[in-house]
Structures are given as structure tokens and as C-alpha cells.
Amino acid sequence: MSQSNEYRKGPVTLRGRKVPTSTTDQRLLDNSGPADWVHTDPWRVLRIQSEFVEGFGALSELGPAVSVFGSARIGPDHPIYELSTRVGEVLVEAGYAVITGGGPGTMEGANLGASRAGGTSVGLGIELPFETGLNAHVNLGINFRYFFARKTMFVKYAQGFIVLPGGFGTLDELFEAVTLVQTGKVTNFPIVLMGATFWEPLLDWLRTTLIAQGTVSEADVDLFHLTDDPDEAVRIIREARP
Incomplete structure (x- = not known):
């Protein structure tokens, strides 16, 4: 099946080259990759909220x-x-x-x-x-x-x-x-x-x-x-x- 030209990630809409090749759930459940995600700004927002x-x-x-x-x-x-x-x-x-x-x-x-x-x-x-x-x-x-x-x-x-x-x-x-x-x-x-x-x-x-x-x-x-x-x-x- 061909890749869609539009991808929705929560309130964000991605098109063209910005369409990811994997879903958020896939990245969440796949623990084989690097842990750099814990240092990204969206994750920091959650830590700020928790404080x-x-x-x-x-x-x-x-x-x-x-x-x-x-x-x-x-x-x-x-x-x-x-x-x-x-x-x-x-x-x-x-x-x-x-x-x-x-x-x-x-x-x-x-x-x-x-x-x-x-x-x-x-x-x-x-x-x-x-x-x-x-x-x-x-x-x-x-x-x-x-x-x-x-x-x-x-x-x-x-x-x-x-x-x-x-x-x-x-x-x-x-x-x-x-x-x-x-x-x-x-x-x-x-x-x-x-x-x-x-x-x-x-x-x-x-x-x-x-x-x-x-x-x-x-x-x-x-x-x-x-x-x-x-x-x-x-x-x-x-x-x-x-």
C-alpha cells in the first residue's frame, strides 16, 4: 500500500516528506532504539507538568x-x-x-x-x-x-x-x-x-x-x-x- 500524503499526529498535520515511516505507538513499544527521546522538548513539557x-x-x-x-x-x-x-x-x-x-x-x-x-x-x-x-x-x-x-x-x-x-x-x-x-x-x-x-x-x-x-x-x-x-x-x- 502506498504511503499517504497526509499524516495526523494529535493536533499536528504532516504532509509530504514530513510523513513518518512509523507510528507513535510503534516507537513507544520498540525499545531497541536510542533513548534520545527523553531529552526532547515535548517530553520536557510532561516533566514540567509533573513538577x-x-x-x-x-x-x-x-x-x-x-x-x-x-x-x-x-x-x-x-x-x-x-x-x-x-x-x-x-x-x-x-x-x-x-x-x-x-x-x-x-x-x-x-x-x-x-x-x-x-x-x-x-x-x-x-x-x-x-x-x-x-x-x-x-x-x-x-x-x-x-x-x-x-x-x-x-x-x-x-x-x-x-x-x-x-x-x-x-x-x-x-x-x-x-x-x-x-x-x-x-x-x-x-x-x-x-x-x-x-x-x-x-x-x-x-x-x-x-x-x-x-x-x-x-x-x-x-x-x-x-x-x-x-x-x-x-x-x-x-x-x-x-
Whole structure:
């Protein structure tokens, strides 16, 4: 029988030289070929979908929570680590679960504080060459391949962000969050910066450069709340809820 000039593969129509010589089922059931298919974009879509499904399923009954960000490079003997631990404790005492990236440094400190206070300590890990897995103080952990799936979980299941001193990853999460608030993608979502001496130069730059150039407004910069007091940070988050 001659080959058809048209072939339908789901919603896709193929004609001429694009018509395959085997069917999808044949390729599925034939295990003698290479495994390159697991690295193709259509297969990645399914893996991305699975990450969202797993994340939504694991966190859907979490209850009130706050995401805490900060540097992975700060050791347990650093004052910021001690501050992150206290933040975790105060959040649990106020009735919140604590969500971090699940790594070392300030993430570990916040998870330690949450666990020590008897609360839910969530770690959303990411597959990176230099990461060593979730810290020992996480009692609900999910590992992600894709940053964007992980970022969705940080925002979707949190009542707000507390951001401690950190590097590029922390700044990425911080400015993504403030962009979502500024553009109205999320509402009633407080962003608290902890560590005044660390964050004040950034806020000064926003005012003297971005506001001065007209690229942001004073109201945009006012979306950030600055404090060194964990109790005040929690109060800001609680008062922001409708």
C-alpha cells in the first residue's frame, strides 16, 4: 500500500516528506532504539507538568505560610544565620509554615527555627551542580528541575516574603516578587527586608537612580518593608492580609 500524503499526529498535520515511516505507538513499544527521546522538548513539557502536579499536591493543604529567602553561603556562626533561625521560630509561633529553598545558610537557619518551634518546615530544592540536597531541618521537601516551577510554589502558597541578605538568587526572587505585586499579579503580598545595613544601600540606589530617572515610582519602592525585628516582620505580614 502506498504511503499517504497526509499524516495526523494529535493536533499536528504532516504532509509530504514530513510523513513518518512509523507510528507513535510503534516507537513507544520498540525499545531497541536510542533513548534520545527523553531529552526532547515535548517530553520536557510532561516533566514540567509533573513538577507542577507534585508541587500543587504536596502543598495544597499547607495552610498559611511565609517564604523566607537568603544566602546559602552564610554559616551557623554568622549573626544573619541566628536571625534566620529566630525568623523561623517567630513565624511558626504566629501560625505560619515556613517555606525556604531547602539549602544551607539562611535557608537552613529558617528551617531549623521552624522545626525547633514544632511547625511545618518546607524546603523547595533545585537541581544544581553545587547543591547537596535538602537540609536536615526540612520536614516537607520537594525537589525541582525547573526554576520557574519552583518559583510558582514560593509565591502561590505564601502569604508574603521575608528576605534576608543574599546573593543573585535572593535578588532574583526579591525582584520577581516585587514585580508581581507592582503589576497586580498578586495582591496583599508584603515583602519584608531584614538586615537594614545590608538593604539600605539598595533602597537608596532605587530612590536616587530609578525614581530620579522616572523608571519606577516612590510607591513602587514603598512596597518594600525594612526591619531588623522578626516580630515586626511577622506583624507586617499579618496586617497585610485582608
